[in-house]
Amino acid sequence: MVRIDLAGTWRLERLSDGSERPMTAPGDVMSALVASGEIPDPYYDRNELGLQWIGREDWRLYRSFEAPAELLERRRVRLEIDSVDTIAEISLNGGPVGASDDMFLRFSADVAGLLRPGLNELSVILRSPERAAAERAARLPYPVPASTYPVSSPHRNLVRKAQCMGGWDWGPCLMTSGLYDGVRLVGADGPMIDYLRYDATPDAGSGRGGAWTVDVTLDLDSAEAAEASLSLSLAGASLEKTVVVPAGRSALTERLRVESPELWWPAGYGSRSLYELAADIRPAGSTDPDAGHRAERRVGFRELVVDTAEDEQGKAMTFVVNGRPVFAKGANWIPADALPSRWTRARYESLLRSAADANMNCVRVWGGGRYESDAFYELCDELGLLVWQDCMFSCALYPSSREFLSSVEAETRHQVRRLAHHPSLALWCGNNEALGAITWYEESRANPARYIVDYDRLTEGTVGRVVRELDPGRTWWPSSPSAGPDDFADNWHADSRGDMHYWSVWHEGRPFSDYLSVRPRFCSEFGFQSFPSRRTVASYAPEGERNVSSP
Secondary structure (H helix, E strand, C coil), rough: CCCEEEEEEEEEEECCCCEEEEECCCCHHHHHHHHCCCCCCCCCCCCCHHHHHHHHHEEEEEEEEEEEHHHHCCCCCEEEEEEEEEEEEEECCCCCEEEEECCCCCCEEEECCCCCEEEEEEEEEEECCCHHHHHHHHHHCCCCCCCCCCCCCCCHHHCCCHHHHHHCCCCCCCCCCEEEEEEEEECCCCEEEEEEEEEEEECCCCCCCCEEEEEEEEEEECCCCCCEEEEEEEEEEEEEEEEEECCCCEEEEEEEEECCCCCCCCCCCECCCCCCEEEEEECCCCCCCCCCCCEEEEEEEECEEEEEECCCEECCEEEEEEEEEECCCCCECCCCCCCHHCCCHHHHHHHHHHHHHHCCCCECCCCCCCCCCCCHCCCCHHHHEEEEEECCECCEEECHHHHHHHHHHHHHHHHHHCCCCCCCEEECCCCCCCCCHHHHCCCHHHHHHHHHHHHHHHHHHHHHHHHHHCCCCEEEECCCCCCCCCCCCCCCCCCCCCCEECHHHHCCCCCCHHHCCCCCCCCEEEEECCCHHHHHHHHHCCCCCCCCCCC
16 A cells, blocks of 8 residues: 655635735634734634624645656555535646535545656645535525624535534634645545444353454445455454455445453443554465555444433433443633644643543543544544544535435435544434424424424434444434434423433523522533633634623
8 A cells, every 4th residue: 555645735715806925734714824924813802703704715735746656557546535514626737536515524536547656736726615505505496594703604504514613602703715634635446445344242141351252344435346364363364365356336244253351331430441553454375565455444342332211310321331330520622723734643632531530431522513533533532531422514404405315425425434433432313403493494494394294304314324223332412402213302401301401590590599499310511601811802702802791
């Protein structure tokens, strides 16, 4: 396998006037404009209001690179971009490679036929997400409303982009675009591994301290039907065999047996033992070290169930790890910054280690942000932070057109296969407050049946169906808050069944003693917004504006 990292300095062109400046990728347009001195700090004073034009423009991001001989010699070369934000057209040396319109779906395309010796140019045109949303809204047969905030980008629910980028009650409306997490070229001669995942269960009668059976699944992409040499290794267990791989995309599952591994536990309950799983696949008979394709994952041996049994109080909701109930102590996770260029591993590590140091053992990846980078989940595995994973729908209604649901299905299939191997991943949740949102808007209150059907087609008919198919061993929870599958009750401030959100103290001005009046089975949101520190206020408010009545 030959891997060429395309991270680094690119060029950013504003298509409306042809102006150019450097841009770091992975990174985003707005950060590049800050770095070039063309716009002020979006966080300072009321600068946010003067920067709304950026999301209404089209941009071109491009770079040149040398294609080394060892890459050009490979029969297959894939361009992989982990996250393209959002409406994009990709070309290489002037030839079209593909398009993307979903920030949560990895872009991948075979570009071997477009590469050439010497200098190559990769170009990504980023179209205005705000304009795309408006165009889609104009084509709707009926309105599909979303909640708006002090500064909002309209119709953000019609574009598969981090919803909070369009403005939220706690954050700015900064409709930037860019390339995130990773950009690379990968070359090989035979089948390529799209995803590597596993299912580990203790052998019957041996107990959790005995042997475990591990079913390893490789999602493969092959240009042609062919024999291939496969090797797997994990915690002293290994396998080598010849397999037949069909043309196109397919899944291959093989079984390993691991003797007495140490268990993975959440923070505060035991150690976080992790083992390396490695998979190699190459054309049968090939001895060329660059011909094959390799993937690696870290494995944690643990059993995790969510106890939702009916009881005398209502319906439980308790994480049970290795047979032991875990009291979930944690917080909701929103994107680490409104500017994606600041989504760095160092930033993740600082925040997540702070959570662990505060004796948290759980984080909820909130549905108005994004499916996080690999580094986030790797750190949660290491730190023992259980992850409640929302899917990326929040505080809005969503369309159920064939086009929209097709995009969501592809996105969900990608994210489930990408994340399912993490021992920290505890639960899949369909959305944040989208069930309750059916009662929020004039349109849906006037015609609830229409919007309930839309909700069900998206949540159960698409997202839930894919989760249950690809990750049947994990709990599927349709919405937060909710009382669980097949229950359409809005659990807002209801503390007897499933999970609840409790905002009466902040949003309704009730006394702090009201926190003692609820006994939630799982409180997945609560809190009170504090005043920031004086140092933080000084970072965004000019002298003379540092008071609560200042605009």
